[in-house]
Amino acid sequence: MNALAATNRNFRLASRLLGLDSKLEKSLLIPFREIKVECTIPKDDGTLATYVGFRIQHDNARGPMKGGIRYHPEVEPDEVNALAQLMTWKTAVADIPYGGAKGGIGCNPRDLSKSELERLTRVFTQKIHDLIGIHTDVPAPDMGTNAQTMAWILDEYSKFHGHSPAVVTGKPIDLGGSLGREAATGRGVVYATEALLAEYGKSIKGMTFGIQGFGNVGSWASRLIHEKGGKVIAVSDITGALKNTNGIDIPELLKHKEATGSLKSFNGGDSMDPNELLVHECDVLIPCALGGVLNRENAADVKAKFIIEAANHPTDPEADEILSKKGVIILPDIYANAGGVTVSYFEWVQNIQGFMWDEEKVNQELKKYMTKAFHNIKNMCQSHDCNLRMGAFTLGVNRVARATILRGWEA
Numbered sequence: 001m002n003a004l005a006a007t008n009r010n011f012r013l014a015s016r017l018l019g020l021d022s023k024l025e026k027s028l029l030i031p032f033r034e035i036k037v038e039c040t041i042p043k044d045d046g047t048l049a050t051y052v053g054f055r056i057q058h059d060n061a062r063g064p065m066k067g068g069i070r071y072h073p074e075v076e077p078d079e080v081n082a083l084a085q086l087m088t089w090k091t092a093v094a095d096i097p098y099g100g101a102k103g104g105i106g107c108n109p110r111d112l113s114k115s116e117l118e119r120l121t122r123v124f125t126q127k128i129h130d131l132i133g134i135h136t137d138v139p140a141p142d143m144g145t146n147a148q149t150m151a152w153i154l155d156e157y158s159k160f161h162g163h164s165p166a167v168v169t170g171k172p173i174d175l176g177g178s179l180g181r182e183a184a185t186g187r188g189v190v191y192a193t194e195a196l197l198a199e200y201g202k203s204i205k206g207m208t209f210g211i212q213g214f215g216n217v218g219s220w221a222s223r224l225i226h227e228k229g230g231k232v233i234a235v236s237d238i239t240g241a242l243k244n245t246n247g248i249d250i251p252e253l254l255k256h257k258e259a260t261g262s263l264k265s266f267n268g269g270d271s272m273d274p275n276e277l278l279v280h281e282c283d284v285l286i287p288c289a290l291g292g293v294l295n296r297e298n299a300a301d302v303k304a305k306f307i308i309e310a311a312n313h314p315t316d317p318e319a320d321e322i323l324s325k326k327g328v329i330i331l332p333d334i335y336a337n338a339g340g341v342t343v344s345y346f347e348w349v350q351n352i353q354g355f356m357w358d359e360e361k362v363n364q365e366l367k368k369y370m371t372k373a374f375h376n377i378k379n380m381c382q383s384h385d386c387n388l389r390m391g392a393f394t395l396g397v398n399r400v401a402r403a404t405i406l407r408g409w410e411a
């Protein structure tokens, strides 16, 4: 099942639990606007290269649409659509005043030079600048993009609309970015994990973790888990995977990755088959890379007791069913990785106020939002006798449905 079919399915299940009217259901499902643009750039060698860029704006009932921009070879309309829809439910679960959107360009950023990436980002921004904005749609980083990408979007957008720091979040601090945003998704994952484990009388200290992906989210989650006394016993990224039953020294691995750009040849662990990571023996598995990685091929072999979905839609519905039957507890993406967009909201608020918070305040507020959302999800689980994924979906969908009904449809 592709990402969009899977997301639609979860939405419909939640809608049935909430007893939503079928016409309202249809209106919530269909995206507000779908943008597809051609982006041609001269490469460094003078040849031309054409890429396709997307921005899907899913829903704006609760506020400006919000979501990241992904640079990855597998970016295609159905996946961006699914990710945009997930943003709508995620911002509602986090209870921040936004709707949902997502964008992306089908490209491999590892094959492009920095100046090629800059040209591509600027062309994409030229094509969408009149459809995004501080109060309409606010992009942010996602896979394959970062603070530098946001700086280029901000600069290009500002040529058309004047200096507008709040048009993107996840910016460099020097351009109005928020302290704590870079770590926020990983930090939010850790707060979410603590909230879940506490329900089972457990804590991060002493538990074992397997982490797929060592980019922004995976590396921050690993670092913070390590700091809290958790044992990261397996990690992987696109360059390979490694394991160490005594726990990997994450600060050393970060230095190695910084120096070599790769997880390979790190002498603090043994290399392993990257496909093994998801089925490796550990207490908590945290996918922090691509979607659909847990599926019917590997779900039955997963050994973890808890899965924290730091990536977006890492678990397809078939795997969801298999894992539930095995008694694996899954903390769903629209809650588990909401720390990033929550601190993006704090960044946007700071830009609009023209005031900067210190990092301690950012982290404290983030913890408050993550903890409150967890308890709200649990209440929905009790009210609807459902698992955490449906608890989160019913919470998010219900808030968006209420806002939509209140706004009405009169022309």
Ligand SMILES: NC(=O)C1=CN([C@@H]2O[C@H](COP(=O)(O)OP(=O)(O)OC[C@H]3O[C@@H](n4cnc5c(N)ncnc54)[C@H](O)[C@@H]3O)[C@@H](O)[C@H]2O)C=CC1
Pocket: 141, 142, 143, 144, 145, 185, 212, 213, 214, 215, 216, 217, 218, 236, 237, 238, 239, 274, 288, 289, 290, 291, 310, 311, 312, 337, 338, 340, 341
């Ligand atoms: N950056 C953010 O603030 C947020 C990101 N997310 C989600 O978290 C996930 C990761 O995003 P980022 O860390 O930002 O991206 P990133 O581009 O910084 O890192 C991605 C990581 O995944 C690894 N990877 C790629 N293909 C892989 C494969 N086949 N096997 C193992 N590892 C692989 C890469 O090597 C890299 O380490 C994505 O699903 C994204 O949508 C969710 C919420 C917010």
Ligand SMILES: O=C(O)CCC(=O)C(=O)O
Pocket: 066, 067, 068, 069, 090, 138, 139, 140, 141, 142, 169, 170, 312, 337, 338, 340, 341, 342, 344
């Ligand atoms: O920070 C943001 O606005 C969005 C982050 C994002 O793309 C996500 O949560 O999947």
